[in-house]
Amino acid sequence: MLNVNHICKVIDEKPVLQDISFSIAKGSIVGLVGENGAGKTTLLRCLVGILELDKGEITFNNKNIMTEPEVKKSIIYIPDSHHNFNSYSVKEISSLYEAIYPNFDMTYFHSLLERFNLPANKQLRNFSKGMKALFFIILAISAKVELIILDEPTNGLDAIVKRNVLQLLLEEVSEQNISLLISSHHLNELEKITDTVLLMKNGKINSTFNMDEVDKEYKKIQVVFKGDFPSKLKSLTNLQITNHTGRVYTVVLKGKANETLSLLKEENPLVIEELPMSLEDIFITEIGG
Numbered sequence: 438m439l440n441v442n443h444i445c446k447v448i449d450e451k452p453v454l455q456d457i458s459f460s461i462a463k464g465s466i467v468g469l470v471g472e473n474g475a476g477k478t479t480l481l482r483c484l485v486g487i488l489e490l491d492k493g494e495i496t497f498n499n500k501n502i503m504t505e506p507e508v509k510k511s512i513i514y515i516p517d518s519h520h521n522f523n524s525y526s527v528k529e530i531s532s533l534y535e536a537i538y539p540n541f542d543m544t545y546f547h548s549l550l551e552r553f554n555l556p557a558n559k560q561l562r563n564f565s566k567g568m569k570a571l572f573f574i575i576l577a578i579s580a581k582v583e584l585i586i587l588d589e590p591t592n593g594l595d596a597i598v599k600r601n602v603l604q605l606l607l608e609e610v611s612e613q614n615i616s617l618l619i620s621s622h623h624l625n626e627l628e629k630i631t632d633t634v635l636l637m638k639n640g641k642i643n644s645t646f647n648m649d650e651v652d653k654e655y656k657k658i659q660v661v662f663k664g665d666f667p668s669k670l671k672s673l674t675n676l677q678i679t680n681h682t683g684r685v686y687t688v689v690l691k692g693k694a695n696e697t698l699s700l701l702k703e704e705n706p707l708v709i710e711e712l713p714m715s716l717e718d719i720f721i722t723e724i725g726g
């Protein structure tokens with residue numbers, strides 16, 4: 438559906454995106470994660486043609502988004518800040534989106550406003566930060582497009598609304614067979630809903646994870662030795678200590694995990710236990726921290 442082929446973007450002589458390629462299939466939920474300044478927002482802005490590419494191409498349903506811009510009616514991008522809309526009313530904004538997106542469903546839009554207790558007769562400046570975030574997610578869903586791109590969508594939402602909104606997005610994906618691309622620093626939320634996660638570092642896609650196969654690639658182990666952590670294990674390139682409190686160490690093994698696990702066991706640890714691997718563990722292992 439969406440294909441990104443070797444795209445590059447330079448801003449102020451700085452290479453912000455460097456040779457990025459990936460694709461998003463119909464019906465999938467893809468997460469985009471990376472440290473601050475990695476280039477996530479720039480990438481999202483390129484995907485919808487707000488920023489021009491310096492190299493590479495982006496196609497949606499085999500149509501180039503730059504040379505065949507009508508294809509952008511099938512994609513909606515919700516940025517992480519909505520200040521530009523403050524002086525407009527709910528009615529004005531929904532009418533604007535209805536004019537842009539041919540399948541915009543106004544009846545559904547109003548039913549979602551009601552479901553989430555948002556007023557339909559106010560200006561956006563009267564909404565709290567969380568209400569605005571919720572409003573734009575509802576707007577995106579009501580546009581009935583094929584791909585929704587969300588930048589930090591759950592910032593400012595309280596725990597209950599957040600859970601309901603994520604549930605709503607999941608329902609839309611399974612019932613309408615749409616796709617989602619979500620950039621977020623909330624790794625615990627992303628790991629619950631995504632099929633694939635793209636990890637960005639310094640303007641590049643550092644790695645791509647299929648969330649169902651993470652356990653094959655990594656192992657997270659908690660281990661306690663009688664004395665210090667053996668120095669010969671510390672020098673292993675596929676072993677990273679991610680945490681330690683006293684003599685209790687948490688390590689992540691990447692690749693050849695079973696072989697390295699045997700090396701740990703050979704050092705006769707007092708305790709050795711495998712823990713579930715989270716997206717945050719992957720992030721720390723790959724980005725370093």
Ligand SMILES: Nc1ncnc2c1ncn2[C@@H]1O[C@H](COP(=O)(O)OP(=O)(O)OP(=O)(O)O)[C@@H](O)[C@H]1O
Nearest residue numbers: 448449451453471472473474475476477478479480
């Ligand atoms: N308009 C701009 N002018 C100058 N530099 C820019 C501009 N937009 C982005 N950059 C630079 O590009 C890099 C990537 O920024 P971007 O906002 O895409 O990162 P990000 O991964 O979304 O970060 P964060 O997680 O903090 O939101 C940063 O170094 C940033 O300073």
